[in-house]
Amino acid sequence: MIIDELRIVGSTQTNVVMAAELVRIAQRALKRRPPEPRKEGLGQLVYPFDGDLAWAAVTYMRTPTRVLWDVYRTQANRLEPLFDELMVDIRGDTRKLWRDGDGISVEARRVEEFAAGERQVIGTVKNALLEGSGRRGARLHVDPHRPTTRWVARLDENGELVVSIDLGGGSLSQRGWRREAGEAPLREHLAAVLLMLARFDPRRDTLVDPMCGSGTIPIEAVHAARAMPREAPTLAVLGLARDAAPLFADSSPLVIGCDLDLEVLAAARDNARAADVTAQVVWQRADVANLRPDIIHDIARERGRTIESGLILCNPPYGERLDEQDLVKLYGALAQTCLRFSRAPDSRELPRWRACFLTASPILEEVFYDVIGRPRVKKPLANANLRAYFYLYEL
Ligand SMILES: C[S@@+](CC[C@H](N)C(=O)[O-])C[C@H]1O[C@@H](n2cnc3c(N)ncnc32)[C@H](O)[C@@H]1O
Numbered sequence: 001m002i003i004d005e006l007r008i009v010g011s012t013q014t015n016v017v018m019a020a021e022l023v024r025i026a027q028r029a030l031k032r033r034p035p036e037p038r039k040e041g042l043g044q045l046v047y048p049f050d051g052d053l054a055w056a057a058v059t060y061m062r063t064p065t066r067v068l069w070d071v072y073r074t075q076a077n078r079l080e081p082l083f084d085e086l087m088v089d090i091r092g093d094t095r096k097l098w099r100d101g102d103g104i105s106v107e108a109r110r111v112e113e114f115a116a117g118e119r120q121v122i123g124t125v126k127n128a129l130l131e132g133s134g135r136r137g138a139r140l141h142v143d144p145h146r147p148t149t150r151w152v153a154r155l156d157e158n159g160e161l162v163v164s165i166d167l168g169g170g171s172l173s174q175r176g177w178r179r180e181a182g183e184a185p186l187r188e189h190l191a192a193v194l195l196m197l198a199r200f201d202p203r204r205d206t207l208v209d210p211m212c213g214s215g216t217i218p219i220e221a222v223h224a225a226r227a228m229p230r231e232a233p234t235l236a237v238l239g240l241a242r243d244a245a246p247l248f249a250d251s252s253p254l255v256i257g258c259d260l261d262l263e264v265l266a267a268a269r270d271n272a273r274a275a276d277v278t279a280q281v282v283w284q285r286a287d288v289a290n291l292r293p294d295i296i297h298d299i300a301r302e303r304g305r306t307i308e309s310g311l312i313l314c315n316p317p318y319g320e321r322l323d324e325q326d327l328v329k330l331y332g333a334l335a336q337t338c339l340r341f342s343r344a345p346d347s348r349e350l351p352r353w354r355a356c357f358l359t360a361s362p363i364l365e366e367v368f369y370d371v372i373g374r375p376r377v378k379k380p381l382a383n384a385n386l387r388a389y390f391y392l393y394e395l
Contacts, residue, residue: 002089004049007068007164008057010189012042013381017196018063019045025060025227026053028247040157046070051240058167058232059244062192062224065173068152068164069238071097075160079116079124082161086125090132096239097165098133103143109154114161125153125163148237169234175223177275180214180267186315190358190383191220194313197379197390198356200224202253204308206351208296210288210337211314212257215268215281222277225251254305256296258286289333293341312338312355312395315383319361327363334364335371342372342395353395360388368393 010018019037022045026034030052037045047053049069058067072089076082098104106126108118116124126142129151133140150166173189186194194217200207202225209217227247235241259265265283272278282299300307316334319327334357341353355372357364358381365375368391377392 001073001085002093003070003073003162004095005070006047006049006054006057007040007066007070008037008045008047008061008064009066009068010043010064011193011382013379014043014063014193015039015045017193018061021061021063021192021196022053022057025056025247028227029056029060052242054167055235055240055242058172058235059229059242060227060247061172062220063189063196065171065189067167067172069167070162070164071095072163073156073160074163077115077159079120082121083124083128086128086163087132090128091135098129098138098140098149099237100138102138102140102148102237103146104129104140104149104151105142105144105147106151106153109152111153111155111161113155113159121153121161125151149234165234165238167234167238167240168230168232172230175220175230175275177219177271178214179270179274183213183264184317184320185214186216186358187384188216188220190381191216192224193381194315194356194358194390195221195224197377197381198311198313198354198392200311200313201309202248202251205311206254206256206296206300206305206307206309208256208258208291208310208312209314210258210286210291210312210334211316212259212268212283213264215257215271215283217313217315218255218257218268218281219272219275219277221253221255222280223275225253252280254300254303254307255281256284256299257281258284258288258291260285260287287333288330288337291337291340307351309351310341310353312341312353313357315358316364318359318386318388319363324363327361328367331361331364331367332371335368338368338393338395339371355393355395357391358383358388359391360386365389365391 037047074085106122108121111121152164173187229244338355343350375391379390381390
């Protein structure tokens, strides 16, 4: 069956964040609100296909890992009917999904339940695409390394096979600036999710990542604040490309990345250079135990800035390399630092800070309970397949 849907795929438990991000982007880039999406599972949104919305999603969204155009769906559960149904669909499809001479690649995801192996599913979809388009007068060939379009076949929630075009041409999480990884880098789209959950407001918030590692959160914060466009050649191939400029080109939040480890800070600087945000981020060697508000205020003053409100945001080490005692000590130091940033309820002069963390260790919440109190927000959020939580504390 020919279908026409825009599918936005992200990490589990990020549906709400992705939908909110697309509303913001569509309102700014298209001057309209997208329709309410259908939610599939905890990490997929489905919209009726709309070329402008697809362009805006691929070009500006930062929280998903993929943006797909679902084009065919079939209940076939064996290879032969799969091929036959796809042939009928492709031959009757009037959309311009390929051009003569295009190279394609086909990948399969989550097809374990299909009554044939992954390689066979890939082969059948590929053959149907080559033969079906051939009958319509276009010669496609397979080019796994530099395809013009990437096709994806996967089973959906109902066990139906959906064939899609990957509009971003691969994982959107890789932004292209990472030169050095550090020890346990946060995936870029998750940094964007954290910034959304932390309600980072670049017009007001100074951002401090006290354990920045390779710099993912600070770099992502600058790009997210400006809504930097992403280049996606597939959009041009499909006639979906539009002129794209940063949506908030003059946004220039004060962003500070600190870490104890000098080597990792050098890696963060290299990454910042590649991401073209050297002038926007201040890197500072500091043990989180010694980080004080006056250090941050001095940095702001040197840059001619005043701090209206602040956000401390990081994914601290969570225990694969540290034992429980080390974690209690480290999270204790983090909590004491947050306490130094907190302001008396009646004080109006000092900026108000929030502190947000992603960790897979329950020790953070226990330690913070004694020093800061309960989190305002606690939300499950997987990090690299680990059961983790996002915490937001008002300081
Ligand atoms: C999980 S990593 C952060 C990864 C980072 N978000 C990234 O994307 O690369 C934790 C970082 O905390 C830093 N760290 C550990 N103890 C610290 C301390 N006492 N003060 C400051 N940084 C510390 C480590 O050097 C490491 O870079």
